[in-house]
Amino acid sequence: MRRTLGWALAAVVMIGAGCKQPTQSGSEIVLGEYASLTGQTASFGQSSHEGLMLALEEINAQGGVLGKKIRVITEDDGSDASQAVNVVQKLVNADGVAAVIGEVASKRSLAGGGVCEQYRCPMLSPASTNPDVTVENGKVKPYVFRICFTDTFQGRIDGKFGLEQGWKNVAMMTNVDEDYSKGLSDSFRKAFAAGGGRIVAQESYSGDTKDFKSQLSRIKDKNPDAVYVPGYYNEIGLILPQARQVGLSVPFFGGDGWDSPQTVKLPEARGAFYSDHFSPEDPRPEVQHFVQAYRAKYGGRTPDAMAVLGYDAMRVVADAITRAGKADRQAITDALAQTKDFPGASGTITIDAEHNARKPIVILQIKNDAAALYKTYPPE
Amino acid sequence: MTAHDLVQQLVYGLSVGATYALIALGYTMVYGTLRLINFAHGDVYMVGAVVGFYLATWMAERGTAVWLMLLVVFAGATLACSVLGYGIERFAYRPLRNRPRLVLLITAIGVSLLLENTFQLKWVFGPTPQYYPQAIKSALLQPVGVLGLTRLDVMSLFLSLALVGLLTWIVLATRTGLALRAVSFRFDTATLMGINTDRIISFTFVFGSGLAAVAGVLNAIRYQVEPLMGIMWGLKAFIAAVLGGIGSVPGALLGGLLLGIVETLLRGVLLPQEYTGYADAAAFVILILILLIKPSGLLGRAAKEKV
Secondary structure, three states: OHHHHHHHHHHHHHHHOOOOOOOOOOEEEEEEEEOOOOOOOHHHHHHHHHHHHHHHHHHHHOOOOOOEEEEEEEOOOOOOOHHHHHHHHHHHOOOOOOOOOOOOHHHHHHHHHHHHHOOOOEOOOOOOOHHHOOEEOEEEEOOOEEOOOOOHHHHHHHHHHHOOOOEEEEEEEEEEOOHHHHHHHHHHHHHHHHHOOOOEEEEEEOOOOOHHHHHHHHHHHHHOOOOOOOOOOHHHHHHHHHHHHHHOOEEEEEEEHOOOHHHHHHHOOOOOOEOOOOOOOOOOOOHHHHHHHHHHOOOOOOHHHHHHHHHHHHHHHHHHHHHOOOOOOHHHHHHHOOHHHHHHEEEEOOOOOOEEOOOEEEEEEOOOOEEEEEEEEOOO | OHHHHHHHHHHHHHHHHHHHHHHHHHHHHHHHHOOOOOHHHHHHHHHHHHHHHHHHHHHHHHHOOOOEEEEHHHHHHHHHHHHHHHHHHHHHHHOOOOOOOHHHHHHHHHHHHHHHOOOHHHOOOOOOOOOOOHHHHHHHEEEEEOOEEEEHHHHHHHHHHHHHHHHHHHHHHHHHHHHHHHHHOHHHHHHHHOOHHHHHHHHHHHHHHHHHHHHHHHHHHOOOOOHHHHHHHHHHHHHHHHHHOOOOOHHHHHHHHHHHHHHHHHHHHHHHHHHHHHHHHHHHHHHHHHHHHHOOOOOOOOOOOOO
C-alpha cells in the first residue's frame, strides 16, 4: 500500500514536471511569438514583430482582455527552421504560453506548427501562404491557423495578372529550398498554362545562391515577355540587379515574399510588380488608423504587409481570448476557428474550414522608392 | 548552347572563383603554419565588406569621385581586417596555442559566432542586407565588351592574380617568407633556429585577413552586404583550399578558380534547369570526393602523420 502510494506520488510529480500547464493565473495572460528577427529574412520578422507590438500596446492601453494585461514573450529563430522548432518548444513547454503567434516564412511555420500540434497549443501564422501550413495530406491541422490567403489563390491571381498584362511567354525562377517558393511556382504554372500562357523556362536556385547570372543568361536566350520570381526579398535584391547586368530588361513580377523596405529601394526594381496583402494607400479607416499609429511609433516609416499582418494577428488572438472567456488553449483554439468578419487592417478576416482567411489580393508596382497600388483582385 | 555562351559561363566562373581563391589563401596560410582551420576567416571576409560599406556610403554622401572611393574602400577594409585578424590571433588563439588542436578549433567556431551575432546587432550593422552606393555599382557593374564581362570581373581576376603573385614572391624571395616556410615545415625546430614564430604567425593572420577583406569588398559590390554572407562563402573557399591542397599557395588559387568554374558550368550548362538550385551542393560533393580520393589535394604534399 505504502509502496503503491509512493509510485503514485512519483507519477504525479513526473506528470507535473513533464507537461507544465499554462501559467495563466495571476494578473496577466502570457502569449508567445516566434519571428525571424535576425538571419536571412530578418526584414519579415522585424516588421511582423513591430506590427504585433503596436497592437499589443493598443490592447493593453485599453485595459487588456478579460481584465488582464497581455504579455508577449518573443523568441528569435534566426531565419532557421530547426531553431524555430526549439524556440516554439520553449514557448509552449517552458513558458506555458496560451497561444503562439508566428511565423512569416512557410518553412518555419510548418516547423513550428508541428510542435504546436503535438502539444495542442493554438498557433496563428500572420503571413505564411503555403497551403500545407494549415492542411496536411488533406486533413486540417486542428491547432494551426492563418490570417492570410494561400498560395493556391495567390499563384492563380499572379497567373491571371500575367495574362491580363498581355504576357504570352513567361520564364520562372524557383527557390528549391523554400516551401513557399515551390508552392507558389506550382500554382502559378498551372494557372498561367490553363489560361493559354507558355512557360518558356523554369530555372531554379537555392537559398545560398548569390550568383544568378548563369540562370538569368539562359532565361535571356529564351526571349520571354516577363519573368516570374516567387522568391524572398533578399534574393530579389540580388536577382534584379544581376538581370540588368546580363542584359535582361523584360518586366519582373513575383509574390508577397518581395515585400520589404529593401525591395522598393532598389533602382533596378522600378516598374516591377508583386502581389501582396495590403496597400498603405487603402482609404479604409482601419488601414489609415494603423498606418498613422505605425508611423507615429516607428519614426515615420511606412508599414509593409508583414507589419500589418503582425498587427492583425495579435488583435485576432486577443479577440479570440475575449470570446473564449478564458485563457485556455483549447478554448482559444475553438474561438479562433470561429473568427468571423473581424475588421482587420489587412482586410476583413473570416477563418474558413481549412483555417485560412479569404482576403483580397493587391498587385503593387514599384515606383520611386515606394510600392504603388496597381490593381485589386477580390477573394474567390 | 553556343560557344559564346560557354565562354561567357567560364568567365563568370573565373570571376567568382577569384574571390574563393582570395579567401582560400587565408585558410591555407593559417593551416600551413598553425595546422588550424580558422573558421572565423569567413566572418573576417564579412567584416571587410561591412567596413567598406560604411566608408563607401560616407563618401558617396559627400560626392567623392568613384576612383578615390574605391581606393579608400579597399585600403580601409584591408587595414581594418588586418587589425582584426591580428587581434583574433593575439587574443583568442595565441593563449591556447599549446592546448590540444580541438580546443583551438572550437575557439575558432566561437570567434565566428561572436562576429556573426555582433554584426547582426542594429547599432553595429543589423541583419538586413545593404547595398554599396549606386555610384560604385554602376561604375563597376556595366557590361563591357561582348562577353558580358563587367569591370568588376576584370578587377577581381586581376586583383587575385596580383595578390597571389605578391604572396608567392614574399614566400619564395624574402626573409619573412623563408621564416614562414621554416615554421610551416617544422614549428618547434623553427623556434630553436631563432625564428620569432609569434611574429610569423601574426603575419599570416594579418596578410590572410587583408586578402579576405579584398574579396569581401568585391563580393559586396557585386551582390550585397549582410552579417551572414561569410558562412557559405567561407565554407566554399575552405573547400577550394582543400581541393587545391591545403597549405599550398598556388593550390588555393587553382582550387578557387576550379570551384568557381565547376559551379557556374553546373548552373549554366550541365544541370537541367529544374535542378540548377542544387549547384550549391556541388562544392560539398567535391569535398567528399577529394577527401576520399586525394586527401592532400591537387597540389598538396602528402604528409605522413607524426605520432
